[in-house]
Amino acid sequence: MLRKIVGVAVAIAFLAGGVVVARELTRPASVTIEEPSITLEPGEMRSIHASRSGGSPLSDALSWRIVPPGLGTINERGEFRAGAVSGKGTVSARSGSASADVPITITCPKQAQLRGVRFDVACGRLADVYVDVAAYGGAASAATAVDRDASTVASDLSIPAERRFRVYYFGTSQGFAAALPELGRDFTSGGIGFEGGAVYFDAADAIAIDQSADPQMQTTGALRHELVHRFLRQFVGYANVNEIPTWLNEGWAFVEESSQKNWLRMEARLVSASMAHLGKLPSLRTLTSLGDWNDRTGIESLYQYYAAAQAAQFLIDDAKLAGMHRLLLRVRDGSSFAEAFAYAVPGLGYADFQDRFNDRVAALVQTYPGMVAVSGAPNGSGGTVIVYGLNPSASATVTAAGPIERELSTTIDPYGVFVKYIGREFPPGDYIVTFETAGQHLSVTLRL
Numbered sequence: 001m002l003r004k005i006v007g008v009a010v011a012i013a014f015l016a017g018g019v020v021v022a023r024e025l026t027r028p029a030s031v032t033i034e035e036p037s038i039t040l041e042p043g044e045m046r047s048i049h050a051s052r053s054g055g056s057p058l059s060d061a062l063s064w065r066i067v068p069p070g071l072g073t074i075n076e077r078g079e080f081r082a083g084a085v086s087g088k089g090t091v092s093a094r095s096g097s098a099s100a101d102v103p104i105t106i107t108c109p110k111q112a113q114l115r116g117v118r119f120d121v122a123c124g125r126l127a128d129v130y131v132d133v134a135a136y137g138g139a140a141s142a143a144t145a146v147d148r149d150a151s152t153v154a155s156d157l158s159i160p161a162e163r164r165f166r167v168y169y170f171g172t173s174q175g176f177a178a179a180l181p182e183l184g185r186d187f188t189s190g191g192i193g194f195e196g197g198a199v200y201f202d203a204a205d206a207i208a209i210d211q212s213a214d215p216q217m218q219t220t221g222a223l224r225h226e227l228v229h230r231f232l233r234q235f236v237g238y239a240n241v242n243e244i245p246t247w248l249n250e251g252w253a254f255v256e257e258s259s260q261k262n263w264l265r266m267e268a269r270l271v272s273a274s275m276a277h278l279g280k281l282p283s284l285r286t287l288t289s290l291g292d293w294n295d296r297t298g299i300e301s302l303y304q305y306y307a308a309a310q311a312a313q314f315l316i317d318d319a320k321l322a323g324m325h326r327l328l329l330r331v332r333d334g335s336s337f338a339e340a341f342a343y344a345v346p347g348l349g350y351a352d353f354q355d356r357f358n359d360r361v362a363a364l365v366q367t368y369p370g371m372v373a374v375s376g377a378p379n380g381s382g383g384t385v386i387v388y389g390l391n392p393s394a395s396a397t398v399t400a401a402g403p404i405e406r407e408l409s410t411t412i413d414p415y416g417v418f419v420k421y422i423g424r425e426f427p428p429g430d431y432i433v434t435f436e437t438a439g440q441h442l443s444v445t446l447r448l
């Protein structure tokens with residue numbers, strides 16, 4: 001009887017041991033993260049301590065996952081480095097089917113430094129905005145303005161604003177020049193837009209604007225311009241952005257830049273028309289490569305933006321916003337621009353569009369030569385007088401008669417154009433502006 005009991009006990013112990021072993025083999029691993037939450041500023045590093053228990057001894061080591069991926073980077077030792085922009089997300093540590101999460105907050109830094117330039121920082125809905133303490137305006141109002149312009153541009157381009165980015169405003173050109181290499185350090189290939197006082201760094205996804213290079217009224221235009229480059233690059237992807245011909249990338253940027261500047265739109269339109277009238281409008285084939293674009297100097301480097309803007313506007317008019325969106329989707333999927341173009345405007349080939357460009361621009365104006373006065377000028381007030389379709393490089397005399405009188409001897413540019421910005425040196429009132437050159441006498445009224 002006793003032996004029997006012992007035998008049963010041994011059997012129970014054996015069974016119990018067997019169960020224990022079986023559970024040891026199948027019990028799911030568990031993962032724990034020591035830190036309840038992590039808060040960092042952009043670029044800061046912190047180790048995340050995750051540990052694993054249970055599971056098969058053969059199971060893989062911990063693997064890490066960051067959501068959203070732009071929040072930061074992490075190595076196999078759990079060293080997390082915050083990304084460049086503010087935001088919230090999680091880091092997950094996983095082993096087999098087990099995982100643990102830690103919430104991460106990348107806070108908006110109040111202040112920052114870059115190569116000796118000190119910034120106040122404000123983080124809006126779409127972007128982190130760094131304003132040089134030597135620049136005018138506060139960071140909070142700059143962040144509001146960036147949100148507004150980024151929303152407008154995203155909507156005009158029919159592109160969703162998906163990822164946060166950075167905007168830097170510099171108060172001096174020395175600071176701008178010193179900090180540019182820092183922002184562009186991880187830049188790896190073409191696709192940079194450089195417009196004098198404004199740059200978009202596509203690897204860093206940052207816009208830098210030198211406020212000292214532009215009067216205050218110009219800064220909005222510069223931001224909108226670079227935002228077009230930024231959204232196009234974001235939407236079609238780094239690998240495909242070079243499929244977009246430079247005339248469209250720069251021309252669309254110019255269209256957005258000049259959307260609230262009637263004088264600039266008018267100047268671009270009439271200069272382009274004058275070039276086409278004289279057979280000197282650059283063809284779209286010569287405005288396709290960024291290398292050729294960046295090689296132009298002098299007045300040609302300005303007028304190529306004007307020509308490109310007319311081409312971009314023709315395409316937007318032909319394709320409508322829906323067609324532009326179809327085109328960009330095709331480019332994003334890896335199509336060539338010519339293939340994508342067929343989806344933008346059914347029935348119009350890219351070759352035809354290019355061939356008709358000169359005639360369409362020439363037809364923007366009915367009679368040559370002509371003279372136009374519009375209100376507004378680069379410094380925000382005043383007016384602009386544009387004379388076009390003239391004999392290239394001829395000499396001329398311009399007079400303004402009104403509250404004050406002025407006379408100016410000048411030379412018409414090689415594209416048959418004369419442009420004069422009239423600013424605060426002219427008191428308000430009506431001026432008769434007269435332009436005289438060999439065999440031509442033109443005049444307009446300018447109201448200041």
Ligand SMILES: [Zn+2]
Binds near residue numbers: 195225229249250253
């Ligand atoms: Zn540009």
